[in-house]
Amino acid sequence: MNLQRSSQPVVPAPPRLARRMSRMAASAVREILKVAERPDILSFAGGLPAPELFPVRELAAAVDDVLRREGPAALQYSVTEGFHPLREWVAARLTRQGARVTAEQVLITCGAQQGIELVGKTLLDPGDRVAVESPSYLAALQCFGGYEATFLPIGSDDQGFQVDDLERAIAKGKVPKLIYVVAEFHNPKGTTLSAERRERLMALARAHRIAILEDNPYGELRFTGSAPPSLLSMDDTGLVIHLGTFSKTLAPGLRLGWLVAPPELHRAATVAKQASDLHSPTLNQRAAARLLESFDYDGHLGRIRQAYGERCLAMQGALARHLPEGTKWTRPEGGLFLWASLPRGLKADDLFADALREKVAFVPGSAFFPAEKRHEFLRLNFSNRSPERIEEGIARLGNVVRQHLT
Amino acid sequence: MNLQRSSQPVVPAPPRLARRMSRMAASAVREILKVAERPDILSFAGGLPAPELFPVRELAAAVDDVLRREGPAALQYSVTEGFHPLREWVAARLTRQGARVTAEQVLITCGAQQGIELVGKTLLDPGDRVAVESPSYLAALQCFGGYEATFLPIGSDDQGFQVDDLERAIAKGKVPKLIYVVAEFHNPKGTTLSAERRERLMALARAHRIAILEDNPYGELRFTGSAPPSLLSMDDTGLVIHLGTFSKTLAPGLRLGWLVAPPELHRAATVAKQASDLHSPTLNQRAAARLLESFDYDGHLGRIRQAYGERCLAMQGALARHLPEGTKWTRPEGGLFLWASLPRGLKADDLFADALREKVAFVPGSAFFPAEKRHEFLRLNFSNRSPERIEEGIARLGNVVRQHLT
Numbered sequence: 001m002n003l004q005r006s007s008q009p010v011v012p013a014p015p016r017l018a019r020r021m022s023r024m025a026a027s028a029v030r031e032i033l034k035v036a037e038r039p040d041i042l043s044f045a046g047g048l049p050a051p052e053l054f055p056v057r058e059l060a061a062a063v064d065d066v067l068r069r070e071g072p073a074a075l076q077y078s079v080t081e082g083f084h085p086l087r088e089w090v091a092a093r094l095t096r097q098g099a100r101v102t103a104e105q106v107l108i109t110c111g112a113q114q115g116i117e118l119v120g121k122t123l124l125d126p127g128d129r130v131a132v133e134s135p136s137y138l139a140a141l142q143c144f145g146g147y148e149a150t151f152l153p154i155g156s157d158d159q160g161f162q163v164d165d166l167e168r169a170i171a172k173g174k175v176p177k178l179i180y181v182v183a184e185f186h187n188p189k190g191t192t193l194s195a196e197r198r199e200r201l202m203a204l205a206r207a208h209r210i211a212i213l214e215d216n217p218y219g220e221l222r223f224t225g226s227a228p229p230s231l232l233s234m235d236d237t238g239l240v241i242h243l244g245t246f247s248k249t250l251a252p253g254l255r256l257g258w259l260v261a262p263p264e265l266h267r268a269a270t271v272a273k274q275a276s277d278l279h280s281p282t283l284n285q286r287a288a289a290r291l292l293e294s295f296d297y298d299g300h301l302g303r304i305r306q307a308y309g310e311r312c313l314a315m316q317g318a319l320a321r322h323l324p325e326g327t328k329w330t331r332p333e334g335g336l337f338l339w340a341s342l343p344r345g346l347k348a349d350d351l352f353a354d355a356l357r358e359k360v361a362f363v364p365g366s367a368f369f370p371a372e373k374r375h376e377f378l379r380l381n382f383s384n385r386s387p388e389r390i391e392e393g394i395a396r397l398g399n400v401v402r403q404h405l406t
Numbered sequence: 407m408n409l410q411r412s413s414q415p416v417v418p419a420p421p422r423l424a425r426r427m428s429r430m431a432a433s434a435v436r437e438i439l440k441v442a443e444r445p446d447i448l449s450f451a452g453g454l455p456a457p458e459l460f461p462v463r464e465l466a467a468a469v470d471d472v473l474r475r476e477g478p479a480a481l482q483y484s485v486t487e488g489f490h491p492l493r494e495w496v497a498a499r500l501t502r503q504g505a506r507v508t509a510e511q512v513l514i515t516c517g518a519q520q521g522i523e524l525v526g527k528t529l530l531d532p533g534d535r536v537a538v539e540s541p542s543y544l545a546a547l548q549c550f551g552g553y554e555a556t557f558l559p560i561g562s563d564d565q566g567f568q569v570d571d572l573e574r575a576i577a578k579g580k581v582p583k584l585i586y587v588v589a590e591f592h593n594p595k596g597t598t599l600s601a602e603r604r605e606r607l608m609a610l611a612r613a614h615r616i617a618i619l620e621d622n623p624y625g626e627l628r629f630t631g632s633a634p635p636s637l638l639s640m641d642d643t644g645l646v647i648h649l650g651t652f653s654k655t656l657a658p659g660l661r662l663g664w665l666v667a668p669p670e671l672h673r674a675a676t677v678a679k680q681a682s683d684l685h686s687p688t689l690n691q692r693a694a695a696r697l698l699e700s701f702d703y704d705g706h707l708g709r710i711r712q713a714y715g716e717r718c719l720a721m722q723g724a725l726a727r728h729l730p731e732g733t734k735w736t737r738p739e740g741g742l743f744l745w746a747s748l749p750r751g752l753k754a755d756d757l758f759a760d761a762l763r764e765k766v767a768f769v770p771g772s773a774f775f776p777a778e779k780r781h782e783f784l785r786l787n788f789s790n791r792s793p794e795r796i797e798e799g800i801a802r803l804g805n806v807v808r809q810h811l812t
Contacts, residue, residue, distance in 0.1 A: 010639070012615065012643045012644065014644055014668060014670040014671060015529060015583070015584075015616075015617040015671070016583075017529060017674050018527065018529050018534075019531050020527070020531075020707075021528060021674050021677070024678065024681055025677070030680070042672035047483075048482060049482075051478030051479070051482050052478065054471055054477065054478055054479035054481045054482075056478065056481065057477075060469075060473040060474065061479070063466075063473070064466060064469075064470060064765060067462055067465065067466040069729075072457030072458065072462065072468070073457070074458055074659055075460045075462065075657035075658070075659040076454060076455075077453075077653075077658045077659065078659065109683075110516060110661075110687075111683055113681075113682070113684045116682060117682045117683065120425060121424065121426070121552070122427060123421060123422075123424055125426075128424075139680065139681060139684070141681075142680070142681045143681040146527070146678070146681050147424075160738065177421070177422075178421075186721070209418065209419070210421075211421040227501070234719070235419050238418065239421065240418055250759060252482060252483045252685060252688075253480060253481040253482050253483065253689050254481065254687060254689060255516075255683065255684075255685070255686065255687040255688075262420060264420040265420060265421070265425075268423050268427050271430050272427070272428070272550070272555060274545065275519075275523065275545060275552050276519070276520060276523045276546070276549075276682065277519050277520040278517055278660065280661065281516075281659060281660060281661040281687055282692060283659050283660060284687055284688070284689070329549040338629075340616075
């Protein structure tokens, strides 16, 4: 008998996890991002907005003002729906952009991510079908996966979500409960859903009474071209839930976003949020509302758009200079990402370790596919580095790709 | 044909909600609190901490300092687990209080409510049995209900959760997946679980490998007596998940709490939080950590404890003076609430409307029962009013009760 061994403490099994957790396993991307954010790596992997453009001083002044004038109220519990002046601001802005939205339809969330979560919680029973573009925003897939949804993967091209693909699926009886769309500057692809496809998508949703989740974290970041109407603005029968956020326009560290929904869905999402975290931070909501009273928000957005537009062009130029023939990429009109594909059967996953050795990083595109994974793609973030650093990083990436071609 | 009618727009049915939403219907309490917080009402209904004790100036200085010194980082995305110095602070404090906790076991949440939510998400499949004291914290019942749990209601007396009741249920084969306990200054009752019951509860959990959720939002608010060891400190086999919060000690409007769990559950809760809202607000976490570097937290807690202790005694004295014979109430050693029972078959629910007419409010206790509701109880909050206002409000309540007795 090996006494040494038997005297080791027995570690009992931990409590069994819920079934849904098997659908939310920590993603490979989480691990990739941890490595990629090492300070020695020139990373295009994350989805970080440019911190040098955060309105730090203006936010500091707003927080200070709120705490001086209304300190106790700004630190107390508040209603789940959110701070009313902030809800009014959101409704007014969306209305100016072509939708008709009242403050009562707005629920202030902890980022747009919580909006996705609340829609999953409110609408999805296990096995419910969710139509998702293939590829899609990974944390939305994880979230819907956690609600044990069945994915209906929809094809994707340079105009985004292929509505005719959805139409064919529906004709075969595969009617989804929910359609998830990032219509503007898609993550990971950077593409924009064309106006014509938006019309057809709305018509399909109307005909089959399918709810649409229009996730719009990047819509304010258009640096070229003009915006098609939002699905929210086209909705006349209460099917569209719309998500927005201050994470890419003011600062993600505030965790402030919003969900806009027809009355019954709004009520359900509010109840779900109450059980989730009671309400979004009072201080942050009041500070944002105070800031927006006097801040030149559109001027500020103009600076972000200009910087991101330059960075996006810098990245496209660098890709043309440094990547081998046959490499392709999307031409985003806004947002944070572009999506490149490698030539001659190269797999982005195979390049990743060598890229790290060259001190450059990206996210292999395979991570974003809900079902059959494809391996030739990379997601590249352009918002978080200067044009010079982008040039340098893409040159390194070019070296890695060339090594793999020979 | 009635043209007028047929020309009205047809409002189509909204998308069907998920099954779980029927278990999370907006509670009666939500409506009660809305009415009760009218400025003309002297309300004991809410669960608000005393805003005049919020460290407003100190928080303002901490936020300002963080934004001046580390603005962009304080406003950027950050890791799901939370800001490491704040996790270290939580671990150190819990360790000083008798548990052995490392920063790696701490997950920073949006209030303790999100801790409850994450435990539900991580552990509960539909039909899983959750043992809950009867009565229990309402938003926990709603949250577990949302995960379609089956409640195992456990009796409750002046020492809290009746462990022998749970023992009998287990002997009959009703083994819960999770035990939910507010061991310190229970909401709604104000009771504290005795040290002896804690021992027996841990022994039961160990014997049957049942996870325990120790929800401890009020533990720092003890104004008399001495604290039994926490369940967390007694756990040697990885069964206890412990929740705490700054909502009652610093300010609820920051939405900062923590979840402490054994490694596998911590990992699962982190993945679940990532899908829920990515992470808690960076700015709030850094400001709290900065504040706690220099703030006399224990001195601050001393002032809260003294005020709440005075208010609690004031309420008990007022109840003795103004309520008719046969009225009983708990004697909390801390926290925010006491629990009164009416004599001679009176139902608190029946008194509510008349109480509003007398400009006083409470929460009828029936709301807090997971199954068979009892109607003789009221939950009374003492933290949010001065002793003078408490005297006045309880005198009004006494009038209402006397009217119903005659």
